[in-house]
Amino acid sequence: MKEENYPEFAQEVSHDPIAQIESYKRQERPVFGYTCSYVIEEFLDAMGVIPVRLIGRATNIQAADRHFQAYCCSQVRSLMEDFLNDAYKSLDGVIFAHTCDSMQPFHDIFKRTFPKVFVKNLNLPSRLDGEVPFKYAVAETKRFLRTIEEFTGKPLDLAKLAETVIVYNRNRTLLERLYALHLKYPEQIPSRLLLQSVLVSQYRDKREANRHLEPFVDSFKVDAPEDTKRKRIMLVGNVNINEEIYDLADEFGAMIADDDMCTGRRYFSTQVAEPTIEGVVRRYMNRPHCAAKHRDNYSRQRYLLELAEKRRINGVIFFYLKFCDPHCFDYPDLKKALDGKGIPSQMIEVEQSLAPSGQLRTKMQAFVEMLSV
Amino acid sequence: MADQNPKALKDLKSNMRLRKIMQKYYLKAKLSWLFRKKICWITSGGPVELLIALGVTPIYPENHGAMIGAMKMGSELCDVAEQMGYSRDLCSYFRADVGQAVTKRSPIKGLPRPDFMLCCNNICGTVLKWYEVQARYYNVPLIILDTPYNYDGETPELISYVSDQFKEIIPELEKVSGRKFTEKKFLEVAEYANEAITLWNEILSICEHVPAPMTCFDAFFYLAPIVTLRGTKIVVDYYKDLKKELTYLADNNIAPFPEERFRLVWDNLPIWFKMRRLSKTLSNYGACLVGDTYTNAWADNDINPEKPYETMARAYATIYLNRNVESRIENMIKMLKKYKAHGFVMHSNRSCKPYSFGQLDIKDEVTRRTGLPGLMIEADMTDQRSYSDEQIETRIQAFIETLKEREV
Numbered sequence: 001m002k003e004e005n006y007p008e009f010a011q012e013v014s015h016d017p018i019a020q021i022e023s024y025k026r027q028e029r030p031v032f033g034y035t036c037s038y039v040i041e042e043f044l045d046a047m048g049v050i051p052v053r054l055i056g057r058a059t060n061i062q063a064a065d066r067h068f069q070a071y072c073c074s075q076v077r078s079l080m081e082d083f084l085n086d087a088y089k090s091l092d093g094v095i096f097a098h099t100c101d102s103m104q105p106f107h108d109i110f111k112r113t114f115p116k117v118f119v120k121n122l123n124l125p126s127r128l129d130g131e132v133p134f135k136y137a138v139a140e141t142k143r144f145l146r147t148i149e150e151f152t153g154k155p156l157d158l159a160k161l162a163e164t165v166i167v168y169n170r171n172r173t174l175l176e177r178l179y180a181l182h183l184k185y186p187e188q189i190p191s192r193l194l195l196q197s198v199l200v201s202q203y204r205d206k207r208e209a210n211r212h213l214e215p216f217v218d219s220f221k222v223d224a225p226e227d228t229k230r231k232r233i234m235l236v237g238n239v240n241i242n243e244e245i246y247d248l249a250d251e252f253g254a255m256i257a258d259d260d261m262c263t264g265r266r267y268f269s270t271q272v273a274e275p276t277i278e279g280v281v282r283r284y285m286n287r288p289h290c291a292a293k294h295r296d297n298y299s300r301q302r303y304l305l306e307l308a309e310k311r312r313i314n315g316v317i318f319f320y321l322k323f324c325d326p327h328c329f330d331y332p333d334l335k336k337a338l339d340g341k342g343i344p345s346q347m348i349e350v351e352q353s354l355a356p357s358g359q360l361r362t363k364m365q366a367f368v369e370m371l372s373v
Numbered sequence: 374m375a376d377q378n379p380k381a382l383k384d385l386k387s388n389m390r391l392r393k394i395m396q397k398y399y400l401k402a403k404l405s406w407l408f409r410k411k412i413c414w415i416t417s418g419g420p421v422e423l424l425i426a427l428g429v430t431p432i433y434p435e436n437h438g439a440m441i442g443a444m445k446m447g448s449e450l451c452d453v454a455e456q457m458g459y460s461r462d463l464c465s466y467f468r469a470d471v472g473q474a475v476t477k478r479s480p481i482k483g484l485p486r487p488d489f490m491l492c493c494n495n496i497c498g499t500v501l502k503w504y505e506v507q508a509r510y511y512n513v514p515l516i517i518l519d520t521p522y523n524y525d526g527e528t529p530e531l532i533s534y535v536s537d538q539f540k541e542i543i544p545e546l547e548k549v550s551g552r553k554f555t556e557k558k559f560l561e562v563a564e565y566a567n568e569a570i571t572l573w574n575e576i577l578s579i580c581e582h583v584p585a586p587m588t589c590f591d592a593f594f595y596l597a598p599i600v601t602l603r604g605t606k607i608v609v610d611y612y613k614d615l616k617k618e619l620t621y622l623a624d625n626n627i628a629p630f631p632e633e634r635f636r637l638v639w640d641n642l643p644i645w646f647k648m649r650r651l652s653k654t655l656s657n658y659g660a661c662l663v664g665d666t667y668t669n670a671w672a673d674n675d676i677n678p679e680k681p682y683e684t685m686a687r688a689y690a691t692i693y694l695n696r697n698v699e700s701r702i703e704n705m706i707k708m709l710k711k712y713k714a715h716g717f718v719m720h721s722n723r724s725c726k727p728y729s730f731g732q733l734d735i736k737d738e739v740t741r742r743t744g745l746p747g748l749m750i751e752a753d754m755t756d757q758r759s760y761s762d763e764q765i766e767t768r769i770q771a772f773i774e775t776l777k778e779r780e781v
Contacts, residue, residue, distance in 0.1 A: 071723050101498045104522050105730035127519040130543050136534035140758035297505050323476035329502035
């Protein structure tokens with residue numbers, strides 16, 4: 001059997017989520033798109049549905065202007081445009097989760113605009129601290145699961161859930177290993193492969209994603225030393241599918257060594273400890289959290305500083321899709337905390353775009369040059 | 374036939390009395406340390422009844438933001454926050470609040486420092502982040518009441534969650550305030566709050582009368598006590614008298630404008646720094662804003678003394694801004710009918726995203742179902758930089774033409 005070229009596979013899948021949905025439809029497997037990484041994939045998967053992450057790809061917003069003002073977040077506008085252009089017509093349903101002031105009305109408007117689409121919402125709490133929000137998250141999840149039964153016709157099978165949890169935890173371990181190997185083999189595992197691999201996990205059935213990723217990470221020796229020549233950058237932000245920032249880091253002699261992105265570590269960090277409904281919910285409450293959620297006043301600051309120290313980060317780029325309020329609120333204090341540790345940072349705000357940008361190149365070059373290893 | 378008398382409304386005893394009430398409120402707040410009272414910053418949709426029952430002074434940064442906006446200090450204070458790295462796309466109340474905290478500049482020379490903060494996210498997710506920022510700045514405890522958005526209406530899970538949080542929050546409030554919570558005092562406060570809410574609802578309903586004795590620009594002004602002093606006897610007494618005065622004007626057909634040719638309903642927060650000019654522009658065309666969705670948001674929660682936590686949970690979890698777009702469509706249609714309106718004006722407010730996103734769909738649907746036209750103007754509640762006189766007045770003029778055509 002011909003040995004697979006994993007980077008090529010990852011590139012192909014991550015560049016075309018719609019083709020992935022179509023391929024499952026040809027196999028007559030039901031597919032739900034989900035808008036946020038707080039939608040608990042394990043439950044959908046265990047109920048026989050393939051969950052596929054929805055990230056806006058449209059860059060020329062026209063039809064969505066009839067629903068959202070120009071000061072609405074790029075992810076919402078872009079995704080709405082995709083749907084209005086019928087890009088996701090093969091989906092069997094769309095699942096939302098509560099996050100921010102833009103996604104919230106997006107759910108309502110989406111439901112109105114596409115009345116024939118099966119749309120459900122997992123209304124997880126904004127508070128992630130303590131047992132009261134956890135108790136609600138479990139109760140709300142059970143309510144949500146009853147609404148999914150309207151589609152599947154049968155309740156969640158706990159034995160199936162336990163099997164699914166093993167697959168998802170495996171996927172998280174593999175991505176964790178890939179991130180660690182990237183620090184040792186930055187040439188063979190370029191920065192963009194981190195993003196592409198996370199997107200593969202978000203777009204493909206996890207069993208398949210694991211089957212492709214596992215031999216690739218197994219092919220590297222784990223005891224090799226970490227690279228010490230490249231400057232280490234950490235990306236912090238919301239969702240991103242633009243590879244340019246990763247490529248520019250590599251090109252200028254640095255690397256994206258780690259991240260706190262929804263299309264990165266936030267997605268796969270933290271394992272499910274117990275294969276039950278409560279155990280799975282607990283993982284989503286405990287994982288590194290989105291800026292729209294609250295654990296305590298310093299939880300994100302603490303987490304970023306710990307990660308930066310662990311990865312020996314030389315600089316941080318706050319990479320935000322425009323009009324993302326929760327992240328913009330956090331930025332000045334996070335920057336201050338990094339300044340306090342002597343870690344330089346820069347904020348770059350972008351509209352959803354897949355095209356190379358001269359401005360981004362200039363900013364990255366200047367930033368990398370100023371970093372010291 | 375209306376008896377036009379703009380002075381009649383201006384001369385109401387309630388106007389001067391309100392100024393005095395608010396001056397006294399801020400003065401007492403600033404001197405809280407003298408009375409050994411703790412200060413709590415609270416969001417406008419927050420459960421102030423708990424604070425009043427504990428003898429804590431509530432302070433509303435949003436009310437202060439409105440004051441900053443009305444005094445046209447918004448842009449300069451927002452600019453201070455922007456210099457600190459806060460994006461101009463963030464809520465202008467928040468930016469102005471950061472600006473006033475750092476500079477102590479504002480119409481009342483800054484808000485008194487909080488001892489702790491109480492944030493209820495039933496109005497937006499913004500307040501959650503805003504209060505995190507300010508709790509770090511002042512290094513004070515932050516207590517959060519999380520009220521999930523009503524995507525699928527009011528669910529039992531949601532009500533239990535909010536109700537459970539009340540039971541959790543009360544001991545925390547006792548700890549930070551150093552005062553003992555008693556249910557007896559709380560029920561007394563809740564009764565005042567209920568009475569004030571009923572009165573406020575009745576006051577707003579007086580504008581169903583044709584001609585309306587006041588506009589929503591006046592209602593924005595009279596709103597301050599129900600927001601800041603809800604749960605006290607002062608508010609109840611004040612609204613009783615205001616209701617009497619406004620009822621007298623309505624009964625005698627005394628209206629502030631010479632002509633009430635077009636009755637309109639307003640959606641979203643006011644543009645605080647343009648109230649006078651907008652009011653004048655509209656009245657020049659014989660248009661009058663007789664009702665609004667914003668002031669009505671404080672007119673419909675009710676605490677039942679038999680089940681105080683459950684009903685308080687329901688009241689706080691289901692306030693207007695926490696309801697889904699479908700409910701907002703129904704509400705707008707109901708208001709247009711109630712106020713016998715000829716159309717509606719929507720303020721697409723860059724600073725209030727949950728209020729503004731959805732407006733484009735609401736506008737289309739309301740017009741489709743009622744046949745009434747709507748106008749959307751893009752501005753900001755506090756930051757003058759996001760406002761263009763010419764552009765907005767041209768749009769108003771065009772809208773009035775549409776209304777005129779419909780008269781024929």
